Structures are given as C-alpha cells and as structure tokens.
Amino acid sequence: MADQETDRYDPGEVEGRWQRRWEEWGTNTFSEQRLRSPTDPYYNLMMFPYPSAEGLHVGNIYAFTGADVHGRYQRLQGRDVFEPIGFDAFGIHSENFALKVGVHPMDLIPGNVANFTRQLRRVGGMFDWNHAVDTTTPDYYRWTQWLFLQLFKGGLAERKEAPVNWCPSCKTVLANEQVVSGLCERCDTPVEQRRIAQWFFKISAYAERLLENLKTLDWSESTKKAQENWIGRSEGAVLRFPVLGVEPDVADLEVFTTRPDTVFGATYMVLAPEHPLVDAITSSDRRAEVEEYRRTVARMDVVARRKVEQSKTGVFTGGHCENPATGERIPIWIADYVLMDYGTGAIMAVPGHDERDFEFATAFGLPIPRVVAPGDSTARTPLDEAYPGEGILVNSGRFDGMDTREGGRAIVTWLSERGLAEARVNFRLHDWCISRQRYWGPPIPIVYCDECGPVPVPEDDLPVLLPRVEDFQPDDSGVSPLARVEEWYRTTCSECGGTARRETDVSDTFLDSGWYFLRYPSAGRDEAAFDPEVTRTWLPVDCYIGGNEHAVLHLLYSRFLTMALHDLGHLDFEEPFTKFRAHGLIVREGAKMSKSRGNVVIPDSIIERYGADSFRLYLMFLGPFEEGGDYRDQGIQGPVGFLKRLWNAVVPVDGLRDAAPDVAVERKLHQTIEQVSRQLPDLQYNTCVAALMEYLNVVRAEGRTPTRAEVEPLVVMIAPFCPHIAEELWNRLGHEGSIFDGTSWPSFDPEKLQEEAVTVAVQVNGRVRATIEVPPGVSEEVAMDRARKEPNVARYLDDAQLRRVIYVPDRLLNLVVST
C-alpha cells in the first residue's frame, strides 16, 4: 500500500531526478556515431540567446519551450531530433554592459553563460549540450573569420567609405538604434556623421535571388512580407540629363525613376548634397551657400537625416541641365531629401505628381505643370496637390493621350534610342556593413601592407585572437580600441614579409549569428567550420522558431551567407531554413514587460514554486503560440491543478484498474488523440492543452478510477509539454528507460471516435428552437420527423408555410417558413 504523503506530486523532486537521468543516459546528446548515421534526422532549431546578466527572461523561455515542444513531438514520432543551443555573446550589448559595471567582458561573459546554462537545464529543454556553441570562444570565431575570408576571396567583401554616427561627447561610433531623435541615447549630445572606410558584404548582388527564393520557403507569412519590403524591389528606368554650360564637360546626370512617364513634367533636378557632381556643377556665385548647406547636412546624423521633416530645405547650385524629353533648360538644386545611397543619388523632380517634389517646389516657387490627367480632368485642370496616381498623359508632346503605363514604356524606348534611358530594376537593400569600431567582437582577418595593400590573413594563421585589453573604452579617434594596442596590430605581411598593420575593427554580431546553425552539428571540430558529410545529413534546418524582431536582418543575413557559401562550393543547398515560424510576444497583465516598468516575471522563482513542467504548460496554454499572450500571475493555477490531478489519476492509492476502457471515455480518448496529433505539428499548443484537460476531466468524472489504457496515452501526449512528469508517470506505469526513446505516440481509430448519438440543432428561420438527439448520419426525413415532435418547433410551424429545409447532417436542421 502506497503512502499518500510520500506519493504526492513533488515537481522539484521529479524534475531533478529526470534531469539527472537524461544527463547520465545521454538521452538528448548525439554521439559522433549517431550524428553520422541517423535513421530519420530532424534538425530542430531555435534562435540562440544573448546571455545577459539578468538571466533568461520569460520571452526566452516561451520561445524555447514552444520550439522544444515541437522537437519532443517529432521525437515521439520516432525521429532523431537534434536540438542544439548556444550563446550569442559578442556585441555592443555585452560591451556596453561591461563598460557600465566596470568588468571586463572576458570575465563577465563566462558567468552569464554559466547562469544561462543552469537556467536552460532547469527548464527541461531537450538540448544537446555536447554541441553547444559560444560565439566568443576562439574555436568558434576562428571560423567566423574563415567565413569572412571565403567571402573576401569570392569577391563578396569590399572596403569602401561610408558614413557612421559619431557622438562627440562619448567619443564613440553609435549604432543607428543608439541614436534617439538625433541625440546620443546615453548623453543627449547631438550626433554627427563621420565618414570611415569600412568592410561591406555585397548582399545587394543577391537581392533578386533573396526575393525570388522567398516563394519557395515555408515561412510565417509576416516574416516573408517583412523581407520582401526590406529588399524593396522597384521597377523603373535610369534617365540621363545632359549638364549644360559647364567647362570642361561633365558626365550626364543620371536619375532613377519609377515614373519615366512623367519626364515631361520634370522642371528641376535635385542632387543629394554629397553627390560627386555637386562641385563641378555649382556656379561661383552660389558656391558659398552650397558649401554652407552641405556642411549643415553633414553635421546631421544618419538617423535624423532620414526622418521626415515638416518642411523641405535645399539650395540652388546655379547649374542647369537639359530635360531630355522637353529639351528645356532646368535648374539643378541640392536637398537633403534626396539620399545618396538610394538609386543614383539624384532625382528628376516632377512636382505635379510627387508629393515631396510638390512640397519642395511650393516652398521655392518652382513651376508645377500637370502631365497626368486622371478620369474627368484635363490638361488644364489645376493641381492643388501632387497627383501621384495613374491616368492619361497630357502636356507630353507626342505621348499625349497614352495611359501612364504604356506611355512610360514608350518614353523609355524613345529616349533609349538616343542613349538617354534604359529600363532598370532598383533595390532598397544595401550592402551589409560588417565593420564595428569596437572591441568586443572577432577581429576582421585582414592586414594592411605598405606594399601589397589589404592582404587576407592566411587560413592557417586563424584565429586572429582578440587580445585582452583592459582599457577598451572607445576614444575620439573614431577607430576601434584595438588601434591603441600597437604590439597587437603591428605585424608582418604574409605575402612580402614587410611591415604591416592589422585591421583593428571587429565584425558585426550578425556575422556571428549568421552561420551558427551550420556549426552546431560540427561543434568541437577543429579541422573545418562544418563537416561536409555531417552538414549534408542534417541541413538545411527542418524547423526554425524565433522572434519576428529578427525577421529581417538575422534571417536575411543567414540566407545570404548560405547562398554565398553555396556559390563558393561549400554547401549543396542555398536556403538554410526550410520552415520558419515566428512566435508571438508575451505581455503581462496587458502591458509590455520591461525593467523600467518593474513588471518583469522572474522565471526562477516561479519554477522553484511550481516546477518547470507547470510553467512550460502554462506558457503554452495562455494563448496561440504564433500570436503570443498575456501572462497573468494567477493563470498558472490552472496548469498546476491539472498536473496534480493527472498525477493523482495515474498514481492512485488503490492502483489502476486493468479493465477494458469505458466506451465513452475511449471515444473521448480517440477524439483527443485525433485533435492533438493534428494541431500539435501546427504549433496550436493552447488548444492541444485544452483538449488534454478536457480528456482528463472525462477520465476523472464523478471520481471514477481510470484504467491503464485510458491514462497511458495521455501521459505520452503531455510529454512534449511536461517532459519530467511524463517520464516519471511512464516509469511508474512500468516502462523502462526514457519515454522519448520509444515511438510511443498513440494512434487513433477513426471508428472509435464516432459518437453514437449526435445533437442536431433545429432552427426555424435561423433561430435555434430545439435540439434533438439522433444517431449520426440519419436521413433528413428522420430528422424532420423528430423535429416536428418538438413542441417548441411545432408551435412555429402550426400556421406557417414550410418553404425550404436546410439539413446539415449531424449538425443542424433549418426550417424556413413564412406566415
């Protein structure tokens, strides 16, 4: 006879025992042998965390649990599920935090990683700790540097000048997100722009392919859309405007436009202030003003420059060019609303049909002709605002009367005959700047030789170790703290042996995280970044789950790197993630969780109090996984009670009955198996949990003692959500080893889930007047017969005429009558 006291559900005790066993037995870890020859490999990936000093937050646990439930379900189906985890510990967050608390990141990070590891183990994820990665270890970033070299050799890395945000007070380069409305987020000093030579990856060369491949991917629609917008494909044409009256002759001004049809309405040109032709075009009487304007714009930071201002500013250069369509002489202005890094850095201004140009022309008194007339308007209908839509061309010479679409094509053809136009597809996507003038990252593996120029570090010399530098505070030089460490950056050229200087910038964190999924299966190998055979076996990733905050950058960079490695012959696939699902956001009591609000949920104390299984179950229950949910402190009581009742149902004092299952319970069981098996792979966790709760309610109805056959499948179905209690109960049911090592997922019998009676709603004119119990699939006649006998139906039929009957078998009978 079992003692009730000692057999009470004690989550801490159960979870500790099973976590120890998993480790002892190697339940979740892959040996070299198993990694090389799995029978049914399934790579289950989740976005690895940045190990902050605060520890895991609920958002992390929510995401990881959702992914873990998916992995465990696949495993119960008999697949070999590889579920790795790692740490994305380089980067500005770690570095800034280290500066703030005055501890060196090399001392800080290991502690954070250890704490995260402890928490991740406690939550009960199915992680293969033998294949964990930490991006800050030399045996990882050695291969990050190797990756840079491959792109460099493949001609996909180039060095060029680009503007960065500079805070003159903090004396540091700032990332765009550290600039808040033109001010440094730390000291509120106005941020300036500096031009620095930096390394870029030519992701824009892949724009078309990155866009095109999206169609083939099984990804969350919102994520695909975000990438589509980011890539920003637009079709149009490049038009050439000859510059007039400048000696010696300068090149034609090139503009990109999506509306070549409106070229007859281009009454002036606008160049970006930093456009290379500004100097040549500016007349002597305008030079002082132009220079002054360019200086003002240069003082603005990159972010403020891109903010929509209330009013347009700009100055006239004194120069003119010829509109190739009208032959008219039109003025050239410069204005900050034209961006150097989009299109050609110059536009033809069509104030009649572009809102920004209209605003500018209005401010500076420039002419605003109409060249497009929609619907009921004519060439002479006045414009009181820009009309950017489609219509019929007017005031456009021989193109008058054409609609804007065919007119555009005709004009491009006409101008191209004179070499003044060509069709062009333009992308918003920019090249990826990977240089960071910071300390906490992998040094970019390049040396600058006085003789040979930039020379890649030989692969055999990798890693270029990041030296321990006590003073890693950025200074006003605008270059990395590593530039102050002479004994580190002084080196010799690997080609000529002469004196050389190391690149002192480090690379972007997104480069670390852009390939980590390639490393996991090969973690620990020191002969290659990723083993070709193992990579072929496990990749691409079968399912990737993560937050939509990385919808654009991380996912796009990962796709680009994979594509580039494919083209360079290192991979035989070009898309890394076959399936991607974005999880939703967790809020608390309707408000976003944040430290400043003081409403952050501390997972450790909740797990200590209720156990990881209850916490996991609650997180998966509180809302649809892909939409997120509202964390309410009291809400966990439901799952807590459920697990207690589950425990008490399987571990009863009198022992389980071994009798045949009750027919009604069995039917509910098969219905539950059907629903859970269908919804679980679709990540519809909240309704799966509800179904399991419903089933347990039926099993325990009126205090009945369940049979083994009734509860055993329930234990298996709860296992993805609550692995510890499932293992314990499975074990107590007499099974050896781990529940996850068998293929124990239950199957259902379609016949057994059929109800023997169904409730059919009887409506009169669409309103429910009665319900009838009938055997499933009865004929309309029988149902009608039964319905007529219902007094509350009959009284509506008495003095009415039956006009129509709609019968949906097993669901409803609608009688349409009129009086």
Added chain:
RNA sequence: GCCGGGGUGGCGAAACGGUAAACGCAGGGGACUUAAAAUCCCCCGGGCUUCGGCCCUUGUGGGUUCAAAUCCCACCCCCGGCACCA
C-alpha cells in the same frame, strides 16, 4: 503614411459559413474541517419571464446568405515593424 497582426464574458481565450463563449483564471454558493489551506461538487455574458420560454450580444456601419465572430465593402481603435526609397 506604408506593411504585418489583433479587437469575442470580469479576465486569458475557443469556435470546417451551421447551437457563440470549449478549456482555464478570477468570483459566488455548498461539502469535508475546531479553523484555515488543500481537495471535491454546483453556479457564473446581459435583459425579460406566466419558468414553457423569449429577446439582445463577437469594435462601428452597410452588404452577400436559409444561416456571418467567420465572406465582401467602408470606417474606428490597439499592438509590432518600416519610414523623404524617387
């Protein structure tokens, strides 16, 4: 402004175009208890009721349909992302 995702009981949420509110939280009542906790049972959108029922209710307004939370059109609000992209 543009692109996503949402608006359903006191709350978190369910609902192949077919009985709106499953599952759970909170709340109320009861059982057990000296008491409390735990546990178990019952009630729980609103109004009316002759206790048979009837009417109203899924952000707002229209529409399609025998039937709309669900489909279509217009609009309002909330959350997330992007934002002078020519």
